[in-house]
Amino acid sequence: xxxxxxxxxxxxxxxxxxxxxxxxxxxxxxxxxxxxxxxxxxxxxxxxxxxxxxxxxxxxxxxxxxxxxxxxxxxxxxxxxxxxxxxxxxxxxxxxxxxxxxxxxxxxxxxxxxxxxxxxxxxxxxxxxxxxxxxxxxxxxxxxxxxxxxxxxxx
Amino acid sequence: xxxxxxxxxxxxxxxxxxxxxxxxxxxxxxxxxxxxxxxxxxxxxxxxxxxxxxxxxxxxxxxxxxxxxxxxxxxxxxxxxxxxxxxxxxxxxxxxxxxxxxxxxxxxxxxxxxxxxxxxxxxxxxxxxxxxxxxxxxxxxxxxxxxxxxxxxxxxxxxxxxxxxxxxxxxxxxxxxxxxxxxxxxxxxxxxxxx
Numbered sequence: 001x002x003x004x005x006x007x008x009x010x011x012x013x014x015x016x017x018x019x020x021x022x023x024x025x026x027x028x029x030x031x032x033x034x035x036x037x038x039x040x041x042x043x044x045x046x047x048x049x050x051x052x053x054x055x056x057x058x059x060x061x062x063x064x065x066x067x068x069x070x071x072x073x074x075x076x077x078x079x080x081x082x083x084x085x086x087x088x089x090x091x092x093x094x095x096x097x098x099x100x101x102x103x104x105x106x107x108x109x110x111x112x113x114x115x116x117x118x119x120x121x122x123x124x125x126x127x128x129x130x131x132x133x134x135x136x137x138x139x140x141x142x143x144x145x146x147x148x149x150x151x152x153x154x155x
Numbered sequence: 156x157x158x159x160x161x162x163x164x165x166x167x168x169x170x171x172x173x174x175x176x177x178x179x180x181x182x183x184x185x186x187x188x189x190x191x192x193x194x195x196x197x198x199x200x201x202x203x204x205x206x207x208x209x210x211x212x213x214x215x216x217x218x219x220x221x222x223x224x225x226x227x228x229x230x231x232x233x234x235x236x237x238x239x240x241x242x243x244x245x246x247x248x249x250x251x252x253x254x255x256x257x258x259x260x261x262x263x264x265x266x267x268x269x270x271x272x273x274x275x276x277x278x279x280x281x282x283x284x285x286x287x288x289x290x291x292x293x294x295x296x297x298x299x300x301x302x303x304x305x306x307x308x309x310x311x312x313x314x315x316x317x318x319x320x321x322x323x324x325x326x327x328x329x330x331x332x333x334x335x336x337x338x339x340x341x342x343x344x345x346x347x348x349x350x
Contacts, residue, residue, distance in 0.1 A: 007221050008216075008221070009212040009213060009215065009216040009221055009223040010176075010221055010222045010223055010224055011208075011212055011223050011224055011225055012212055014224070018158055018163075019158070022157075022158050035162050038158070038162060038166070039162070039165055039166045039169060042166050042170070043166070043169060043170060043173065043175065046170055046175045046176075046222060046224075047175060049221060049222055050220065050221065050222065052221075
């Protein structure tokens with residue numbers, strides 16, 4: 001039996017993780033949205049904190065929460081027909097704007113997987129968590145999205 | 156890409172407003188050095204000297220739960236009353252305290268201690284008598300030594316049978332300074348004023 005790693009006092013967890021969370025959110029969202037999502041991320045973490053049993057990989061845990069919240073914001077904006085506000089110019093990855101445009105016709109899940117993988121450079125575990133599915137499902141969604149794009153270009 | 160103080164405060168205040176913190180704390184400046192002041196939803200649960208985040212956060216988490224969060228706003232009332240006390244403008248505190256996690260014997264000692272008024276001193280033996288355990292002066296001393304809420308629960312007002320200062324978890328210098336603030340000159344001897 002592995003001994004569970006003790007859960008740190010929340011203040012210590014928060015000060016250790018806040019920079020990483022804010023960096024992740026700032027890559028996905030414009031400043032104002034990133035700030036709202038930051039607050040929501042740590043409120044959700046705080047609500048769930050008492051039920052944590054093991055402190056291993058708390059960084060992955062909180063980044064997953066953050067990514068899920070960011071995706072909800074992006075999804076809401078695309079349902080509204082609004083383009084998401086782009087992050088500040090210095091943080092924009094050129095691939096992002098292009099992918100947003102190229103992938104507009106893909107089914108939502110494939111589009112999200114493609115944009116997150118190739119536009120934002122998230123790994124499949126994070127994308128899976130963000131989309132509420134598995135790492136494998138995220139990998140499949142991204143590759144079937146890419147296949148669809150290729151077919152369309154050659155067709 | 157930095158997190159503004161404003162954003163940080165917004166999160167902390169939102170967390171406290173939702174009642175999500177098991178215990179909120181902040182540091183408070185005072186003439187006897189910085190104090191760590193902490194409170195649960197029920198009341199003040201810690202005033203400690205020589206704050207040390209590593210030690211204090213773990214200790215608060217063990218007693219009250221892992222959701223320990225620095226929330227200056229939640230400590231504002233305690234800060235204001237402590238400021239007034241140190242300015243000589245306040246002789247008693249109106250802050251509720253949360254001693255529910257303490258052993259029953261220690262709670263009885265602290266209840267009795269809370270009745271010792273500003274500017275007076277009493278002895279360990281006298282407190283022992285008041286709680287109906289006249290032979291437990293030493294145990295009373297132990298309970299006071301572990302008083303989690305210094306100043307507001309005034310263990311600095313308890314001295315040895317001969318009037319000597321004896322001991323104080325925050326150091327004798329602080330005990331002397333607090334008594335002096337209350338108008339009690341305590342070199343080696345103090346005059347007892349026991350009701």
